[in-house]
Amino acid sequence: MARKNKWIVFIYYHTKLFIVSFLPFKIFKIFKTRVPLKILFNPHKTRLLGQVAPYSLCGYPRLSNVYDLARKIEKERIEGDFVECGTWKGGTTAIMGALARGERKTWYFDSFEGLPESKEAEKGKFIASENDVRELIHKLNLLKDKNIIVKGWFKDTLPKAPIDKIAILRMDADIYQSTKEILESLYHKVVVGGYVIIDDYGGWEGCRRAVDEFFGSSKLDFQLIGTYDPRKGAPVYFKKM
Numbered sequence: 617m618a619r620k621n622k623w624i625v626f627i628y629y630h631t632k633l634f635i636v637s638f639l640p641f642k643i644f645k646i647f648k649t650r651v652p653l654k655i656l657f658n659p660h661k662t663r664l665l666g667q668v669a670p671y672s673l674c675g676y677p678r679l680s681n682v683y684d685l686a687r688k689i690e691k692e693r694i695e696g697d698f699v700e701c702g703t704w705k706g707g708t709t710a711i712m713g714a715l716a717r718g719e720r721k722t723w724y725f726d727s728f729e730g731l732p733e734s735k736e737a738e739k740g741k742f743i744a745s746e747n748d749v750r751e752l753i754h755k756l757n758l759l760k761d762k763n764i765i766v767k768g769w770f771k772d773t774l775p776k777a778p779i780d781k782i783a784i785l786r787m788d789a790d791i792y793q794s795t796k797e798i799l800e801s802l803y804h805k806v807v808v809g810g811y812v813i814i815d816d817y818g819g820w821e822g823c824r825r826a827v828d829e830f831f832g833s834s835k836l837d838f839q840l841i842g843t844y845d846p847r848k849g850a851p852v853y854f855k856k857m
């Protein structure tokens with residue numbers, strides 16, 4: 617009898633897991649990259665990434681990377697806020713917002729006027745609206761006072777942002793000047809054990825140059841964890857030591 621019950625529980629559990637995971641499976645169509653099936657065993661991740669995907673230019677590997685690191689930070693109780701510079705419609709940042717616990721804040725920085733003037737890309741590329749971010753924060757039921765949208769150019773907003781400590785600094789601003797401004801204003805606020813994600817290190821020459829210059833001159837201590845792989849589209853990220 618006990619053996620029979622065990623089987624009923626087993627079948628019930630796995631059927632439920634399959635249904636819960638399968639429902640948002642159609643959402644996978646909106647991911648820009650292939651999604652590994654193992655995600656079906658994590659219904660929370662499946663649902664959240666499905667919800668944010670329309671609000672992000674990132675494919676599955678990048679969204680998954682943010683999810684995993686934010687979970688890790690929460691599990692290890694590393695202090696500090698979650699920050700993304702270059703939030704666009706807020707999709708990637710909101711993953712962190714949805715996973716943040718307690719007093720931790722999540723910051724959404726963007727000009728909402730697209731890229732600034734530069735030789736590297738067309739001015740105004742990647743324009744999103746603050747309302748897109750607000751809509752997503754509302755859809756995910758996130759607290760407004762813990763999910764803070766900061767509109768403006770990094771050179772004006774980052775130096776005076778009231779942030780003491782950063783647990784995850786996600787940089788996704790494409791070009792040299794913007795990347796340099798983020799590092800100069802915020803890197804020293806990343807706590808030991810915190811993560812820095814550089815989305816464009818592999819894809820934008822200007823971003824790579826700004827990062828190499830910054831780390832080359834400052835002799836900072838960090839542990840590189842992920843490297844860019846064009847096949848997987850993985851971003852560079854590292855842990856501050």
Ligand SMILES: C[S@@+](CC[C@H](N)C(=O)[O-])C[C@H]1O[C@@H](n2cnc3c(N)ncnc32)[C@H](O)[C@@H]1O
Nearest residue numbers: 672673702704708726727730769770788789794
């Ligand atoms: C590629 S998009 C970011 C994509 C986004 N992280 C996502 O998940 O889809 C780059 C963003 O950086 C912003 N940006 C770039 N340089 C900036 C600067 N100096 N100040 C403010 N925003 C900037 C642009 O407005 C744009 O929304």
